[in-house]
Amino acid sequence: MPRPILATIHIAAMQHNLAVVRARTPGARVWGVVKAFGYGHGLERAMRGFAEADGLALVELDNAIRLRELGWKKPIMLLEGFFGFDDLHTMAGYRLQSAVHCEEQLAWLEAADADLGQRGIRFDLHLKMNTGMNRLGFKPEAYAGAHARLVALACVGNITLMTHFANADEAAHPLLPVAEQIRRFEAGAAGLPGMRSLSNSAGVLRQDELDGVLRNDWVRPGIMLYGATPGTTPAADYGLRPAMTLSSEIIGVQDIAAGEAVGYGSRFTADGPMRIGVVACGYADGYPRHAPLGTPVLVDGVRTRVVGRVSMDMLTVDLTQIATARVGSRVVLWGEGLPIDEVAQAAGTIGYELMCALAPRVAVVEG
Numbered sequence: 572m573p574r575p576i577l578a579t580i581h582i583a584a585m586q587h588n589l590a591v592v593r594a595r596t597p598g599a600r601v602w603g604v605v606k607a608f609g610y611g612h613g614l615e616r617a618m619r620g621f622a623e624a625d626g627l628a629l630v631e632l633d634n635a636i637r638l639r640e641l642g643w644k645k646p647i648m649l650l651e652g653f654f655g656f657d658d659l660h661t662m663a664g665y666r667l668q669s670a671v672h673c674e675e676q677l678a679w680l681e682a683a684d685a686d687l688g689q690r691g692i693r694f695d696l697h698l699k700m701n702t703g704m705n706r707l708g709f710k711p712e713a714y715a716g717a718h719a720r721l722v723a724l725a726c727v728g729n730i731t732l733m734t735h736f737a738n739a740d741e742a743a744h745p746l747l748p749v750a751e752q753i754r755r756f757e758a759g760a761a762g763l764p765g766m767r768s769l770s771n772s773a774g775v776l777r778q779d780e781l782d783g784v785l786r787n788d789w790v791r792p793g794i795m796l797y798g799a800t801p802g803t804t805p806a807a808d809y810g811l812r813p814a815m816t817l818s819s820e821i822i823g824v825q826d827i828a829a830g831e832a833v834g835y836g837s838r839f840t841a842d843g844p845m846r847i848g849v850v851a852c853g854y855a856d857g858y859p860r861h862a863p864l865g866t867p868v869l870v871d872g873v874r875t876r877v878v879g880r881v882s883m884d885m886l887t888v889d890l891t892q893i894a895t896a897r898v899g900s901r902v903v904l905w906g907e908g909l910p911i912d913e914v915a916q917a918a919g920t921i922g923y924e925l926m927c928a929l930a931p932r933v934a935v936v937e938g
């Protein structure tokens with residue numbers, strides 16, 4: 572029998588979550604964001620889960636090629652853009668769209684224009700504006716100039732106007748509220764033709780509230796498609812369903828007395844008699860080593876807590892109140908019945924990091 576840890580990917584939940592996106596952003600086209608191997612769910616599975624999306628977006632050129640080889644015919648876009656001059660030929664060969672966010676990318680396009688234009692190649696590009704995130708993009712005052720340089724090129728087809736939100740998951744961020752980013756975007760893009768692409772999951776989830784000001788022709792949700800949330804409202808409140816369940820089993824039980832300790836560093840000490848369950852799941856499976864005492868876990872469907880340090884291959888849980896639990900009992904680390912966001916919050920991180928960190932040694936099934 573294989574080691575009992577298993578990630579179950581729920582393709583139907585992905586399909587359902589895509590429908591939730593569509594219901595919240597009527598009329599917008601949807602990029603399913605599948606970077607980082609579909610946020611850890613598997614590139615090919617994400618492609619099938621989001622088969623009804625209008626396009627797939629990611630940051631890895633090799634995985635974009637892989638999507639074409641897997642038969643994806645609709646648009647594919649590179650969210651971080653291309654990384655060098657030679658990538659333009661790959662993009663042409665595989666019909667990839669790309670963000671354009673810096674001077675260097677404009678210069679590469681200009682240098683390749685005569686050759687690509689003559690061969691009839693037309694890239695659909697997404698000109699990115701830096702509206703305060705200060706990662707990628709042209710400043711609002713430089714935006715129209717960059718746009719004009721793209722328009723002048725024979726190898727450029729459609730130009731979509733794009734920006735990215737820093738704080739759309741917070742109602743009113745004191746430094747950079749989402750409404751301020753929208754205002755800067757509208758100012759920088761004033762008078763320019765083209766479709767607009769602003770919202771990540773957090774923007775999609777606030778579309779109702781921002782309906783008067785936030786206009787998207789394309790939205791770019793990632794995390795919500797996988798059934799988790801960028802903010803603090805439980806994903807289930809939006810009707811989202813987890814796309815990944817990480818489960819394992821109890822592989823050992825120890826009865827301990829008051830004063831006895833558990834695991835490396837003897838960090839946890841029992842203050843009365845306890846039953847400790849040992850779960851075949853550790854940080855080498857992608858479970859966060861920093862998960863502290865009290866991080867939630869389900870055993871036989873009953874909620875209990877992590878006790879002691881998470882080690883490479885195992886973690887230990889409190890079974891004192893779960894009389895039925897024994898070797899072979901099912902353990903859910905996150906997913907159906909236990910939102911990944913709750914586990915992440917207990918461990919001081921976000922659901923994104925946990926799902927992306929699912930380790931290669933974990934067997935994956937669909938169900």
Ligand SMILES: *Cc1c(COP(=O)(O)O)cnc(C)c1O
Nearest residue numbers: 604650735771772791792793794
């Ligand atoms: C990752 C990414 C997204 C998706 O973000 P979520 O918070 O997962 O919805 C959207 N746009 C860009 C540019 C990204 O890099």
